[in-house]
Amino acid sequence: MPWTLIRKDGACDPELEERSLPVPYRLTVLGTGYLGATHAACMADLGFEVLGLDVDAAKIERLKAGELPIHEPGLEEVLRRNLASGRLRFTTSYEEAAAFGDVHFVCVGTPQKKGEYAADVSYLDAVVESLAPHLDRECLVVGKSTVPVGTAQRLADKLVRLAPAGSQVELAWNPEFLREGFAVHDTLHPDRIVLGVASERAEKVMRDVYEPLGEVPIVVTDYATSELVKTAANAFLATKISFINAMAEVCEASHADVKQLSLALSFDERIGGKFLNAGLGFGGGCLPKDIRAFMARAGELGADQALTFLREVDAINMRRRARMVDLARELAGGSFHGCTVCVLGAAFKPNSDDIRDSPALDVAVTIGRQGGRVTVYDPVALDNARRAHPELAYGESALDAARGANVVLMLTEWPEFVTLDPEELGSVVETRKIVDGRNALDPMSWRAAAWTYRALGRP
Numbered sequence: 200m201p202w203t204l205i206r207k208d209g210a211c212d213p214e215l216e217e218r219s220l221p222v223p224y225r226l227t228v229l230g231t232g233y234l235g236a237t238h239a240a241c242m243a244d245l246g247f248e249v250l251g252l253d254v255d256a257a258k259i260e261r262l263k264a265g266e267l268p269i270h271e272p273g274l275e276e277v278l279r280r281n282l283a284s285g286r287l288r289f290t291t292s293y294e295e296a297a298a299f300g301d302v303h304f305v306c307v308g309t310p311q312k313k314g315e316y317a318a319d320v321s322y323l324d325a326v327v328e329s330l331a332p333h334l335d336r337e338c339l340v341v342g343k344s345t346v347p348v349g350t351a352q353r354l355a356d357k358l359v360r361l362a363p364a365g366s367q368v369e370l371a372w373n374p375e376f377l378r379e380g381f382a383v384h385d386t387l388h389p390d391r392i393v394l395g396v397a398s399e400r401a402e403k404v405m406r407d408v409y410e411p412l413g414e415v416p417i418v419v420t421d422y423a424t425s426e427l428v429k430t431a432a433n434a435f436l437a438t439k440i441s442f443i444n445a446m447a448e449v450c451e452a453s454h455a456d457v458k459q460l461s462l463a464l465s466f467d468e469r470i471g472g473k474f475l476n477a478g479l480g481f482g483g484g485c486l487p488k489d490i491r492a493f494m495a496r497a498g499e500l501g502a503d504q505a506l507t508f509l510r511e512v513d514a515i516n517m518r519r520r521a522r523m524v525d526l527a528r529e530l531a532g533g534s535f536h537g538c539t540v541c542v543l544g545a546a547f548k549p550n551s552d553d554i555r556d557s558p559a560l561d562v563a564v565t566i567g568r569q570g571g572r573v574t575v576y577d578p579v580a581l582d583n584a585r586r587a588h589p590e591l592a593y594g595e596s597a598l599d600a601a602r603g604a605n606v607v608l609m610l611t612e613w614p615e616f617v618t619l620d621p622e623e624l625g626s627v628v629e630t631r632k633i634v635d636g637r638n639a640l641d642p643m644s645w646r647a648a649a650w651t652y653r654a655l656g657r658p
């Protein structure tokens with residue numbers, strides 16, 4: 200069946216023609232968090248008319264005002280530019296979104312269920328239940344969230360069942376691979392586009408939507424494979440990080456240096472140097488929960504043996520956090536009682552304010568529970584950290600947080616921490632002891648300034 204989908208009024212404004220959109224589809228983006236806010240703003244920047252929707256009314260008000268609710272370098276400019284042009288708008292109304300959109304991108308969260316490994320996909324069901332009853336004409340619904348394999352087919356059936364337009368409403372799955380901190384770049388210059396589609400017409404619409412991105416490898420496949428590509432990619436990245444952190448454990452036992460080991464490995468083109476930074480390990484709203492959801496889903500499918508290695512990947516990762524606490528305690532003289540610990544970093548990685556499953560905060564909280572007086576500083580994640588962990592103390596700057604500290608832990612490699620002057624920091628601490636949790640500092644210069652410098656996986 201040919202895909203006849205066009206904008207309802209058939210009109211194409213001259214500016215859109217100038218931007219040479221193959222088809223001026225109107226897009227909605229349902230869920231405007233880290234992924235959705237980026238996707239909405241970037242698709243508008245490509246020339247599409249975009250309507251972003253969220254159930255969080257406060258978030259929508261901020262977005263309407265050109266204020267980004269998250270920290271993502273470069274995104275606020277894209278947001279403001281497209282609000283000003285009128286191409287990007289926001290709403291909380293599903294009725295409005297359904298009437299507006301030819302293509303609906305679904306970007307809601309799929310967090311880990313409490314007390315379980317499995318992913319909570321209920322937000323996706325909620326989207327379908329809110330949107331579908333208003334879909335009375337041909338349109339494409341495109342899932343971008345990361346999901347357990349099998350979710351897309353189930354949602355596709357539900358969509359057709361609930362939508363008045365029935366099978367004129369179709370689902371496609373289009374997983375997202377962007378990294379926080381590089382979200383705008385990764386959206387506009389993806390390494391590849393994966394399309395899980397059930398028809399040629401859905402493939403055609405998706406190809407048209409992404410045509411303005413230029414030459415990008417496109418893999419067209421079925422729903423299940425597209426869902427699995429995403430979880431496999433994150434499982435691979437997590438495995439690579441835990442591999443080098445396992446090597447760090449062996450280096451610790453044998454007085455070898457994991458940083459030099461990693462460098463030497465990186466020259467082998469089959470291995471490559473990316474994602475081989477040993478340290479405190481991975482956190483964030485994705486890698487940890489995605490490998491756990493992957494294991495849970497494999498179990499449901501009777502394929503749990505295939506992924507038992509991910510259990511070890513997870514365990515190695517969590518052991519790094521425990522090792523960091525042990526190292527800090529050792530430097531504190533065997534106990535945290537009466538000890539002041541400065542933690543530099545709260546975000547799970549630099550250039551983000553995201554504190555979901557942050558290794559840095561996890562370590563800070565554990566040390567606090569073990570009796571340490573912990574003061575945390577982060578350039579952008581302080582508000583989020585304060586809200587989540589009011590029990591910790593917070594500094595206004597790195598120097599402020601380090602004042603009177605017996606031990607400093609550098610746990611998120613923000614550029615401003617990497618370039619800290621050992622003398623200047625040394626002038627405010629009680630004792631010059633530092634653990635470099637990301638192998639990002641230069642040991643020589645810290646030791647030259649009379650600091651006791653320790654790191655993970657290095658002698």
Ligand SMILES: NC(=O)C1=CN([C@@H]2O[C@H](COP(=O)(O)OP(=O)(O)OC[C@H]3O[C@@H](n4cnc5c(N)ncnc54)[C@H](O)[C@@H]3O)[C@@H](O)[C@H]2O)C=CC1
Nearest residue numbers: 230231232233234253254255307308309325326344345375
């Ligand atoms: N954060 C990232 O860098 C990436 C995330 N992903 C995946 O994308 C998905 C979203 O992740 P994030 O953006 O990080 O999550 P998030 O938690 O920042 O955003 C989710 C948004 O959905 C909204 N929402 C919840 N229920 C809704 C509903 N019924 N209707 C409309 N909006 C609703 C929430 O209010 C929130 O604003 C997850 O599956 C994640 O694994 C994939 C690639 C990158």
Ligand SMILES: O=C(O)[C@H]1O[C@H](OP(=O)(O)OP(=O)(O)OC[C@H]2O[C@@H](n3ccc(=O)[nH]c3=O)[C@H](O)[C@@H]2O)[C@H](O)[C@@H](O)[C@@H]1O
Nearest residue numbers: 375376377378379440474475476480481482483485547548
């Ligand atoms: O599914 C997702 O949401 C995203 O998850 C990750 O992106 P992100 O979580 O933004 O951050 P990464 O750059 O992958 O870093 C993840 C964690 O691994 C840690 N890491 C990374 C690299 C490394 O060598 N060592 C290391 O410990 C980082 O500090 C961070 O805590 C993937 O890289 C993205 O491709 C994917 O789209």
